[in-house]
Amino acid sequence: MLSILTSDFYQRDTAIVAKDLIGKKLIRTLNGSLVGGIITETEAYGYSNDPASHAYRGKTLRNSAMFGPVGHAYIYFIYGNHFCFNIVARSKDQLAGAVLIRSILPTDGIESMLFRRNKITNKDLTNGPGKLSQALGITKELNTISLHHNEQLYVVEDTVVFSELIQETERIGISKGKDLLWRFLAKI
């Protein structure tokens, strides 16, 4: 039986959680059917310790979810086109933090994803933050929802990925904070 990750899982250092999420399964319920896949790429975003984070300069209307309870969703609209899906995670001594889910390996409801992604090839179905949000039908409406007791969106235990099979690099698409190796990627 695959268990849903609890708030204890997310109540740890943001980078640790980001690394640990590799191999877990993200599941979305849409129209009564399951859609989802294995998480293969994540990035950690911190607080005042991280100039690339939305939370760097303190709490605002957009980033307030990052200051809210762990294990909830932080979803924002970017570049006028896309939604990025994050999971709030931080140790108890931090005020804000979240993990950006950058890529999943599609496993369930692939037909449904293809439909939503509009005739895109399998390779490009969910390999990017905006792409997987579109494939899973994740929008701003799900911002701040809990992933523990929510039937619409949650994460379960799945594949165990050994630490040495996880690559750590600098994050993508940022201009500051490039010294931090907070991008985690499963080596295929």
Place this chain on the structure above:
DNA sequence: CTGTTGATCTGCT
């Protein structure tokens, strides 16, 4: 109030 920029994707060259 205004200008800038951004945790991106796609299509064209």
Place this chain on the structure above:
DNA sequence: GCAGATCAACAGT
């Protein structure tokens, strides 16, 4: 490899 799409949030005035 590069530019265009497209707009909300933010910082600065």
